[in-house]
Amino acid sequence: MVRSNKWVSALAIVAGAAAAACADSTITQPAASAGPQLSIAGAAVGSKQYVIIGTPSNLAARVTALGGTLTASYPQIGVAIVEGDDVFAAAMAEQKGVETVVQDVMFEQAQPKAVDLDESAVVASEGVTSSTIANTYANPYYFAEWGPRAIGAPTAWAAGYRGAGARVAILDGGLYAAHQDLAGAVDVAHSVSFVPGQPFNADVGTLWHGTHVAGIVGARDNSVGVVGIAPEATLIGVKVLHNGGGTFGWAIKGIMYASTPIAEGGAGAQIINMSLGAFVDKGQPGFSDAGLRSLIKAIDRATAYAWDHGVTVIAAAGNDATNLDNRQYINIPGENNKVIAVAATGPLGWAHGATDYSRQASYTNSGKAGVDLAGPGGDFAYPTNELCTVFNPTRTAGLRTSCWVFDMYLSTSRGGTAAGGYSWAAGTSMASPATAGVAALIVGKYSGMITPAGVRAKLQQSAEDLGKPGNDEVYGMGWINAGRAVQQ
Structure with a gap:
């Protein structure tokens, strides 16, 4: 039976930017979003x-x-x-x-409150004092990306591993393939939509969720914007959500398509990222236990098919601040067969110099039943609303916004121009693609000749064993480390 249901993008909070950051005033931390709504999936009246x-x-x-x-x-x-x-x-x-x-059922939720930012956040250094962050790469907003550095991605890049040859399917709400940081990264010919009447690149709503996720995996190292964890991986857009909602049926179609070789009419992916989930309380009337079990079984069969066909499936662990060892709850597809579920971490006060990147995020789900690994997802729990400015290495420019915004994950978004925009966001939706990016580095290292079991083993063996020794409720088998993952 179903309750508190969310078949939605697993994103906690987002702040968008047309080109960089925000206006010269504080931004109030967003309030909790409205409760989810449940509806029956149908194609037409009476159907x-x-x-x-x-x-x-x-x-x-x-x-x-x-x-x-x-x-x-x-x-x-x-x-x-x-x-x-x-x-x-x-x-x-x-x-x-x-x-x-x-x-089939469709789970929909009101989008979390978004904070739109604009170019006025880009400030000159004169008369302002604050932090200066190293910027090894030429991309102008890399200095504000703590995520790749936190997990050692530059170490992997320096060793020559950047995800070339890996194919990552982004099962999400669509992605904007023409974004200046995704141009050339997306296999448009094999990108599809399973949402009736919508193209694969229809990433709508204030979240721009799929585009943000795609950038975390594979934004190009091209001297503009940001850099993804695997900047030479190939991305495939597979639209299974629209404006924050989707059905089990659309997800099954997406998994099966992504997992099928190109020669057989599929996408030929080696990795699937699913920053989405249905958080189900099994105690509320609405659907029978048998019906719920059947939908879970159908997803199980699809994810097992992916695994058996050489595809590593990675999913968000969810943003309900719930311990999933409480068996009243289940997170789908994070707890499904052959899926690697990722919890989120994030710093508290990064703009003031905090480096606690592996700190458990305030919203993330936990529990051995629902967490396999943890990765950078950002947070928004910094307790005050004062302004901070973070500069590039030469201090010729910086970003000025509320300090708590910098604790979130900066990546690509749809924006309002043809070139696309950039946004900060926080959620297990960000931790999942960060992990998928590390998986792409591993697949690239082995030229695709590695099984999902091998990828999973590399992710776990290279992860930092934080929290309780071994498998624990917060980090699963550990906190991902890109540099170590390609050096084993």
């Missing part, structure tokens, strides 16, 4: 979307004969996605070879 589990013969003909529409069939995992009415569903459930027909 609903269903997930079929089973292997009936002549499936397409049976669906048509019973008055339904087959939108996707995956006999290799015994799952199909169909549309029809209640009468169709009841008749379909009686067909030989059908194990379950379960109504």
